[in-house]
Amino acid sequence: MLRSFSWPILQVKKMVDNNSGGEADNFDWDTEDDLEIDNYAISAPSGLSTPCGEAVLGSAEAGSSGNSPNSKIIDHFVGMGFSREMVAKVVEEKGEENSDLILEALLEYSASTLPSSSNSKLIDHFVGMGFSEEMVVKVVQENGEGNTDSILETLLTYSALETTASVQQNPDSGNCSSDYEGSLLNDFSDFDSFSESEEIMSPSSEEGRKLLHLTKMGYSEAEASVVMERCGPDSTIEELTDFIRAAQIAKAADALFPLEDKPFSNGSSHKKRRNWGYDLLLRKKKLKLEKRFDEDDDAVHLPNPMIGFGVPNEPDQITNRVLPEAALGPPYFYYENVALAPKGVWTTISRFLYDVEPEFVDSKFFCAAARKRGYVHNLPIDNRFPLLPFPPRTIHEAFPLTRKWWPSWDTRTKLNCLQTCIASARLTDKIRKALEDSDGEPPLGIQKFVLEQCRKWNLVWVGRNKVAPLEPDEVEMLLGFPRNHTRGGGISRTDRYKSLGNSFQIDTVAYHFSVLKDKFPGGINLLSLFSGIGGAEVALHQLGIPLKNVVAVEIAEVNRNILRSWWEQTNQRGTLTDIQDVQELNGDRLEQLIKNFGGFDLVVGGSPCNNLTGSNRYHRDGLEGKDSALFFDFCRILDLVKCIMNGTKSMIV
DNA sequence: TCTAGAATGATTATGTCG
DNA sequence: CGACATAATCATTCTAGA
Numbered sequence: 001m002l003r004s005f006s007w008p009i010l011q012v013k014k015m016v017d018n019n020s021g022g023e024a025d026n027f028d029w030d031t032e033d034d035l036e037i038d039n040y041a042i043s044a045p046s047g048l049s050t051p052c053g054e055a056v057l058g059s060a061e062a063g064s065s066g067n068s069p070n071s072k073i074i075d076h077f078v079g080m081g082f083s084r085e086m087v088a089k090v091v092e093e094k095g096e097e098n099s100d101l102i103l104e105a106l107l108e109y110s111a112s113t114l115p116s117s118s119n120s121k122l123i124d125h126f127v128g129m130g131f132s133e134e135m136v137v138k139v140v141q142e143n144g145e146g147n148t149d150s151i152l153e154t155l156l157t158y159s160a161l162e163t164t165a166s167v168q169q170n171p172d173s174g175n176c177s178s179d180y181e182g183s184l185l186n187d188f189s190d191f192d193s194f195s196e197s198e199e200i201m202s203p204s205s206e207e208g209r210k211l212l213h214l215t216k217m218g219y220s221e222a223e224a225s226v227v228m229e230r231c232g233p234d235s236t237i238e239e240l241t242d243f244i245r246a247a248q249i250a251k252a253a254d255a256l257f258p259l260e261d262k263p264f265s266n267g268s269s270h271k272k273r274r275n276w277g278y279d280l281l282l283r284k285k286k287l288k289l290e291k292r293f294d295e296d297d298d299a300v301h302l303p304n305p306m307i308g309f310g311v312p313n314e315p316d317q318i319t320n321r322v323l324p325e326a327a328l329g330p331p332y333f334y335y336e337n338v339a340l341a342p343k344g345v346w347t348t349i350s351r352f353l354y355d356v357e358p359e360f361v362d363s364k365f366f367c368a369a370a371r372k373r374g375y376v377h378n379l380p381i382d383n384r385f386p387l388l389p390f391p392p393r394t395i396h397e398a399f400p401l402t403r404k405w406w407p408s409w410d411t412r413t414k415l416n417c418l419q420t421c422i423a424s425a426r427l428t429d430k431i432r433k434a435l436e437d438s439d440g441e442p443p444l445g446i447q448k449f450v451l452e453q454c455r456k457w458n459l460v461w462v463g464r465n466k467v468a469p470l471e472p473d474e475v476e477m478l479l480g481f482p483r484n485h486t487r488g489g490g491i492s493r494t495d496r497y498k499s500l501g502n503s504f505q506i507d508t509v510a511y512h513f514s515v516l517k518d519k520f521p522g523g524i525n526l527l528s529l530f531s532g533i534g535g536a537e538v539a540l541h542q543l544g545i546p547l548k549n550v551v552a553v554e555i556a557e558v559n560r561n562i563l564r565s566w567w568e569q570t571n572q573r574g575t576l577t578d579i580q581d582v583q584e585l586n587g588d589r590l591e592q593l594i595k596n597f598g599g600f601d602l603v604v605g606g607s608p609c610n611n612l613t614g615s616n617r618y619h620r621d622g623l624e625g626k627d628s629a630l631f632f633d634f635c636r637i638l639d640l641v642k643c644i645m646n647g648t649k650s651m652i653v
Numbered sequence: 654t655c656t657a658g659a660a661t662g663a664t665t666a667t668g669t670c671g
Numbered sequence: 672c673g674a675c676a677t678a679a680t681c682a683t684t685c686t687a688g689a
Contacts, residue, residue, distance in 0.1 A: 302666080304666095304667090336681095337681085338680080338681060340664085340665065340666080340679075340680065341665095342664070342665080343664090343665080370679085370680095371681080372679085372680085373681085416678095416679065416680080417679075417680060417681075418681080419680075419681070419682075420681065420682065421658095421659095421682070421683095422658095423659095424658065424659050424660080425658080425659090426658090426659070426660095427659090452678095455678080455679080456678095456679085456680090492656085492657080493657085494656085494657060494658085498681090498682095500681090501681050501682090502681045503681075504681095532681095606681080608681090609681050609682095610681075610682060610683085611682095612681090613680060613681060613682065614662095614663075614664060614665070614679070614680035614682090615679095615680050615681080615682045615683090616663090616680090616682045616683070617661060617662050617663070617682070617683065617684090618661090618662095618682075618683050618684070619682085619683075620663075620664075620682090654689105655688100655689085656686105656687105656688090656689085657686105657687100657688095657689100658685105658686090658687085658688100659684105659685085659686080659687095660683105660684085660685075660686095661682105661683085661684075661685085663680105664679105664680095665678100665679090665680095666677105666678085666679090667676100667677080667678080667679105668675100668676080668677070668678095669674105669675080669676075669677090670673105670674090670675085670676095671672105671673095671674090671675105
């Protein structure tokens, strides 16, 4: 399984664009030879396309270390590289129940104790991280032992340079010439050579599958194996991911790092790695370096106009594409998120989803509001058809009664993206006052101000000199939901805006799903992750595709209630299963579900965007953000489904 | 304490002008 | 081509009032 940056080359029909005069072939996916980066990566196991047997082991056996749970948990953290003394102290303080808290405290402690440690201890520490003693001594002398950050940075730079040089001398070292795995930091003498442990990498083995899943969650094979070793051979995937989650909670993990798998290195064991916290710090640093490095070459270019593979009534249509082998179903999958994410995010998303090229579509081609989103899916793209009747496509069609209040100088025909918050009453009042001050045509300055605010807050004219935010039911209509879909059942107005703002645009998604209608005349089994208010379910239902078994995973209770209520209102004949948290959806649970009704036909999910969207002033942290990192759970679950389904199938055959 | 409302820029991409 | 302007954006935090 190669993680290549080269997406399949598309043939775009060049036609005259009747709209904005832009070029239609703005895609830039054929980066095949652009990226000969001096690095080679471990070939990931080919488990994706292979059956993988039993899903998850139960951890019936106690660990080899002692009988009391207390000593077991202490051993656990000692295995991560913390001193037994410190662990015992923290466990006593925090209790042994909450491993998240313990880990957090341990990381804090070890960070705070380090600066006071002796010179030799410091050197030892960095050597333990995999740098050569010689290099560490030199760098510590250069930087002084006070600033561990700059020491680390310098070490990273040095080892990157070394690696680059050494790899360039060995160009024949693998079949990954078109791969860019982007690591600047490869000289980890403490990473095991995996050739010596073939059975671990075998997808048919338990360890191989766990490893695969962990790598998909954002860890390199080497790191995943470290985690597995530290958590014990009997640990379930759930436990392993819990471990990772704990690290993430401790603000220490970037789920972004699987892309930089370490090269094979000789000899020494990863047991040398002593401190998990520094390990993670290391990866942070690496991210920075990498970002600086590869920003230019690899940008995902958004199409203009943003019509993806095509939208109804537009001339440029792409009707076939070649999907990477690993991406092929079953099941079909469909992933959605904001198009205007921070740089590099979509490259990562695509890479994690089998290098499928994202389809960027603005929902303004389907309704009266913009909604720029990227969709990564393995659905066919020929013979799509839209939901009929078409929803209103302009503001005036959507709100005919407001037309008489619309001033001539507000020339908007489409609304901007429907968000989760609305304008304050104070703002609309301010606008009214500003307009009332001038009779007749307001001065250009006022016009400009008002228009700017109207665009920013999606205001509509509801009276003379009077603008207002959209009502929740108007948002429902624009997004293609049935009226009052989110109304009642104890949900507040604020929460309605929030739930709607986080949802799919039904017509857009339905257009993509429409190709499934012929394929599943008897209905489909759907796994709906981050299902929210049920955009996927509603879209399929509107298309007339029966819903047989739906498993919907959604964290917010109000949203689960909305979906459940819709399910009953529409007299669905299938079964709806809700699950609260994607993180509790493990292999066992999935296997059980899949056994019950024979597999999922479609896996859909739009993972949290709040760390990606420009609206977020505070924590636009990218895919490593607290919530947006749940993207990796989408990958994890999709992989599990693939594995279990392929395994089941081959067992039947 | 709880909640709804109000206040709070930055990161991208793209267009314009010299 | 580069400096500058324009434009869009599935949100979080603070705070006043119940």
